[in-house]
Amino acid sequence: xxxxxxxxxxxxxxxxxxxxxxxxxxxxxxxxxxxxxxxxxxxxxxxxxxxxxxxxxxxxxxxxxxxxxxxxxxxx
Amino acid sequence: xxxxxxxxxxxxxxxxxxxxxxxxxxxxxxxxxxxxxxxxxxxxxxxxxxxxxxxxxxxxxxxxxxxxxxxxxxxxxxxxxxxxxxxxxxxxxxxxxxxxxxxxxxxxxxxxxxxxxxxxxxxxxxxxxxxxxxxxxxxxxxxxxxxxxxxxxxxxxxxxxxxxxxxxxxxxxxxxxxxxxxxxxxxxxxxxxxxxxxxxxxxxxxxxxxxxxxxxxxxxxxxxxxxxxxxxxxxxxxxxxxxxxxxxxxxxxxxxxxxxxxxxxxxxxxxxxxxxxxxxxxxxxxxxxxxxxxxxxxxxxxxxxxxxxxxxxxxxxxxxxxxxxxxxxxxxxxxxxxxxxxxxxxxxxxxxxxxxxxxxxxxxxxxxxxxxxxxxxxxxxxxxxxxxxxxxxxxxxxxxxxxxxxxxxxxxxxxxxxxxxxxxxxxxxxxxxxxxxxxxxxxxxxxxxxxxxxxxxxxxxxxxxxxxxxxxxxxxxxxxxxxxxxxxxxxxxxxxxxxxxxxxxxxxxxxxxxxxxxxxxxxxxxxxxxxxxxxxxxxxxxxxxxxxxxxxxxxxxxxxxxxxxxxxxxxxxxxxxxxxxxxxxxxxxxxxxxxxxxxxxxxxxxxxxxxxxxxxxxxxxxxxxxxxxxxxxxxx
Numbered sequence: 001x002x003x004x005x006x007x008x009x010x011x012x013x014x015x016x017x018x019x020x021x022x023x024x025x026x027x028x029x030x031x032x033x034x035x036x037x038x039x040x041x042x043x044x045x046x047x048x049x050x051x052x053x054x055x056x057x058x059x060x061x062x063x064x065x066x067x068x069x070x071x072x073x074x075x076x
Numbered sequence: 077x078x079x080x081x082x083x084x085x086x087x088x089x090x091x092x093x094x095x096x097x098x099x100x101x102x103x104x105x106x107x108x109x110x111x112x113x114x115x116x117x118x119x120x121x122x123x124x125x126x127x128x129x130x131x132x133x134x135x136x137x138x139x140x141x142x143x144x145x146x147x148x149x150x151x152x153x154x155x156x157x158x159x160x161x162x163x164x165x166x167x168x169x170x171x172x173x174x175x176x177x178x179x180x181x182x183x184x185x186x187x188x189x190x191x192x193x194x195x196x197x198x199x200x201x202x203x204x205x206x207x208x209x210x211x212x213x214x215x216x217x218x219x220x221x222x223x224x225x226x227x228x229x230x231x232x233x234x235x236x237x238x239x240x241x242x243x244x245x246x247x248x249x250x251x252x253x254x255x256x257x258x259x260x261x262x263x264x265x266x267x268x269x270x271x272x273x274x275x276x277x278x279x280x281x282x283x284x285x286x287x288x289x290x291x292x293x294x295x296x297x298x299x300x301x302x303x304x305x306x307x308x309x310x311x312x313x314x315x316x317x318x319x320x321x322x323x324x325x326x327x328x329x330x331x332x333x334x335x336x337x338x339x340x341x342x343x344x345x346x347x348x349x350x351x352x353x354x355x356x357x358x359x360x361x362x363x364x365x366x367x368x369x370x371x372x373x374x375x376x377x378x379x380x381x382x383x384x385x386x387x388x389x390x391x392x393x394x395x396x397x398x399x400x401x402x403x404x405x406x407x408x409x410x411x412x413x414x415x416x417x418x419x420x421x422x423x424x425x426x427x428x429x430x431x432x433x434x435x436x437x438x439x440x441x442x443x444x445x446x447x448x449x450x451x452x453x454x455x456x457x458x459x460x461x462x463x464x465x466x467x468x469x470x471x472x473x474x475x476x477x478x479x480x481x482x483x484x485x486x487x488x489x490x491x492x493x494x495x496x497x498x499x500x501x502x503x504x505x506x507x508x509x510x511x512x513x514x515x516x517x518x519x520x521x522x523x524x525x526x527x528x529x530x531x532x533x534x535x536x537x538x539x540x541x542x543x544x545x546x547x548x549x550x551x552x553x554x555x556x557x558x559x560x561x562x563x564x565x566x567x568x569x570x571x572x573x574x575x576x577x578x579x580x581x582x583x584x585x586x587x588x589x590x591x592x593x594x595x596x597x598x599x600x601x602x603x604x605x606x607x608x609x610x611x612x613x614x615x616x617x618x619x620x621x622x623x624x625x626x627x628x629x630x631x632x633x634x635x636x637x638x639x640x641x642x643x644x645x646x647x648x649x650x651x652x653x654x655x656x657x658x659x660x661x662x663x664x665x666x667x668x669x670x671x672x673x674x675x676x677x678x679x680x681x682x683x684x685x686x687x688x689x690x691x692x693x694x695x696x697x698x699x700x701x702x703x704x705x706x707x708x709x710x711x712x
Contacts, residue, residue: 010340012328031554043328044553046344053344053525053666055573056552070340072549073328073408 003063007033010070013041026061030054030069033061045069079110079210079225086114086221088200088301095304097617098122098159102131103201103223105216107290108149108208112223114201122202123620124705126630127158128596129185131203132174133637136183137708139207142644146178146282147264147289149209155196155255155295156203158597162194162303162380163617165311166318167603169194169380172595173255173278175286176645179266179442179494180515183537183641184281187595189379189387192272195253198299206290215294217247220301228293233259235435236271237402243296252296258437260482261288265492267442267517271434275377275387275404279439281516281538311616314609322384325557325604329386332365333376334408338415339364344549345525345667347412348518350419350468351448352511352657355665359421363411368423374401379600386602390427399427403434409542412520413444418451418466418474425471429478436482442494445517447477449495450487452509458502462487496655511657514539514647521547523658524671527576528584531672531680534652537638543601544591546584548573557604562586564607564624574670576680581687589631596634633704636688636696644710649694652681 004023007030011019024033030047047056048068061067086101100122102115125134132154144150157171171193177184196204200221213228231239236258244252253273260268261284268284269277287293305311328336341347342360349357361367365388377387388405392398406414406427414429415421433440447466451473454465464486466473480488490498496515499506511518516539523530525548532545550558551571559569565586571579593610594601605613607624614622642651654677662668682692689700701707 012331015327041553042324044550044556046340046346046549048344048666051666052668053573053670057554057570058572068343070343071328071337072340072344072346072553073334073337 005061005063005065005067007067007069009039012071013043013045013069014039015042024061026063026065029057029060030067031057041069044072046072077109077211079107080212080214080227082110082112082225084112084223086200088221096306096619097163097303098202099197099200101201103204103218105204105206105223106208107206107210107214107292110225122159122618124630124633126593126596127161127202128156128172128187128598129174129592130596130630130634130637131156132172132185133183133634133641135205136174136176136641137637137710140176142710143646144176146176146181146286149290150207151176151286151289153206153283153286153290153292154203157193157197159617160597160599160613162197163305163311164381165315165613166322166381166383167600167605168598169382170598170600171196172598173270173283175283177281177538178264178285179282180539181645182514182539182647183638184283184286185538185595186278186280186283187543187598188270188272188276188278189600190253190273190276191380192253192255192276192297193598194303194380195297195299197303198301199297200299200301204295206292209289210291213291213293215243215292215296217296219298231293232262235259236437237274237400237435239294240274243294247296249298252298254294254296256294256437257284257287257292258435258482260436260438261285263482263484263492264288265438265481265484266494266497267439267446269437269439271437274402275434277434277439280441280541284437305616306619307616310612314613314616317609318603318605321604326384326602329384329602332369333386333388335365335388335406335411337408338411339366341408341412341520342416343666345665345670346522347416347520348511348522349416351417351452351509352522352660353452354419355662355668357416357419357421360416362421362423363415363426368427372405372423372427377404382600384602392424392427395424397424397428399424399431400435403431406430406440409520410440410444413441413448414474417444417448417520419468420471420474422471425474429474432475432478436478438478438482441519442517443478443481445511446481446491446495446498447474449498449509449511450477450491453498453502453506456505458506459487508656510655512540512655513653514651516540518658522667523654524662525667527574527672528580530654530658531576531677531684532584532588534654534677534681535684537642544588544595546587551583551587557606558587561590561606565628576672576676578683581680581684584684585687586628588635589628591631592634593627593631596630629704633706636701636704636706637708639690639694639696640706640708640710643695649681649685652694653677
């Protein structure tokens with residue numbers, strides 16, 4: 001079985017009624033994985049990989065990574 | 077001498093500025109002698125300073141004697157809308173309040189939403205500058221150009237909400253807009269807030285204590301004049317853009333407001349927990365809007381000319397607890413400070429804590445952070461001889477602490493001085509528990525996660541502030557409003573999430589200039605405007621031919637004016653720093669091991685000084701000041 005990583009997207013990022021998970025190839029950044037899957041997010045996110053926050057643009061996915069993308073908004 | 081009954085009337089049929097968005101009228105009031113008068117600045121004054129923080133810094137630099145105590149009658153208390161306040165543009169229902177801060181000794185400059193600023197413009201005034209101290213408690217009543225000093229002795233000691241209602245009743249005016257202090261401001265709590273219309277705080281840095289020191293309980297306003305526009309068609313281009321985009325770009329604000337960010341900020345490491353000691357908090361879901369809307373939310377509220385309605389109104393009557401909806405509801409910063417920072421996951425207790433802070437007139441960030449600091453001091457045995465001490469995770473002790481701070485009772489009298497003052501008295505061990513910049517408690521954007529934001533905390537003329545700052549993770553997301561702004565100014569994005577580099581500093585320079593412009597104009601930071609939109613908005617409001625570069629220059633001028641204020645108040649580059657706890661690296665959680673070192677911060681501060689045209693001591697060079705047309709005699 002080919003090794004993969006997964007990205008969980010909180011529902012408000014997609015403007016849908018439920019959250020979703022996509023399966024992506026390792027060896028690319030999270031941002032590239034989203035672009036390859038043609039996913040447009042509606043607001044800034046934090047990327048959490050296996051419980052640790054990472055750089056959305058720089059972190060290169062590894063096999064078995066479980067990524068959570070959660071919305072980020074300002075304080076006030 | 078009694079100043080009660082003194083009146084002044086401006087002739088509003090004389091509009092020096094014509095069809096523009098400002099009145100060319102600044103209201104001056106001296107509470108020592110009851111003198112009330114008006115200044116009529118020229119157009120150049122407005123174009124250079126814009127309003128808000130620009131006005132505040134101008135008058136402080138020009139008129140406040142250097143190193144005056146913040147609670148001295150000579151301190152100036154300034155209420156300043158901006159040239160965009162009260163116009164038809166969404167997001168302009170804001171104004172600034174400023175003074176020298178009794179918490180930090182630096183600048184106090186806070187912004188509040190609602191209607192007060194817009195109403196003041198409609199009453200004929202672009203700002204109010206108050207000096208001196210009344211011998212007895214008074215309030216100011218301003219209606220369509222007429223100003224009266226009224227007796228407030230019967231209001232002293234009342235909560236904010238009860239004061240607002242009592243004034244409305246005695247004036248027979250149901251639609252007054254108010255700026256009020258509660259008992260915390262009267263008792264000179266160093267982080268007391270000025271509360272507007274019961275539920276909008278100019279919260280940070282102790283503005284309420286400055287108001288209390290002047291025996292000024294309230295300012296109430298009614299105005300019926302129109303805020304003009306010089307070029308309606310140009311303003312409409314910006315209106316059309318935001319009206320077409322806000323539902324998508326601000327969907328987060330429409331659904332839950334900032335209270336919907338609690339869970340995700342926690343999960344990513346953005347919210348400090350248990351006074352910065354823990355990486356996660358069990359039960360944090362309870363504190364997120366998705367959990368508590370069902371049983372706490374009564375309504376949503378908004379500000380002048382804002383279709384978003386991001387504000388919460390909560391109400392609760394159970395568990396022997398009543399939460400008064402007059403005071404709105406807790407936003408993200410409040411929830412973070414009263415919840416995770418104190419290791420509390422009880423949303424009802426946090427909502428009650430918010431209500432009490434509004435009623436007493438307290439800044440929720442400094443209140444929560446000072447309580448969290450005291451909880452750790454108590455846990456480690458640094459405090460003794462008190463009949464009451466707060467405890468991590470104990471919601472009842474959170475509530476009791478707020479009562480005691482506002483009333484300066486027991487340990488509350490120490491806490492009312494702020495955590496930095498407490499740490500100074502308690503000694504070296506307490507200094508390691510302290511999370512402040514320039515003696516102001518850190519907001520709930522963890523500096524160990526957001527490293528440019530950490531530098532912004534260290535640099536700000538107000539002490540730690542997340543608003544006129546750059547939040548790193550927003551610049552790490554391609555196409556975010558921050559990235560769009562930076563791209564417009566030629567900075568390639570996205571920026572790296574971690575650490576600081578020269579490229580990130582370039583982004584910081586532009587973004588903080590933009591934010592300082594917003595706090596002067598005065599505009600809500602949640603709106604996704606770009607430099608070009610603000611240029612057109614200024615043109616539409618005032619009839620000027622403005623470019624994006626001028627917006628950047630205005631913001632940069634105001635940052636440099638803030639720097640001059642720090643220097644003349646005795647701050648040096650050594651004070652551009654964070655206290656010890658901000659450098660503590662967490663052993664677990666989403667940001668385990670992350671954070672700047674003190675050496676890294678110092679290194680990048682030097683790079684920032686150079687980029688800003690400042691000396692290695694952080695002092696703006698003469699050529700820098702000249703290029704920005706800044707001329708205040710503050711450096712010997």
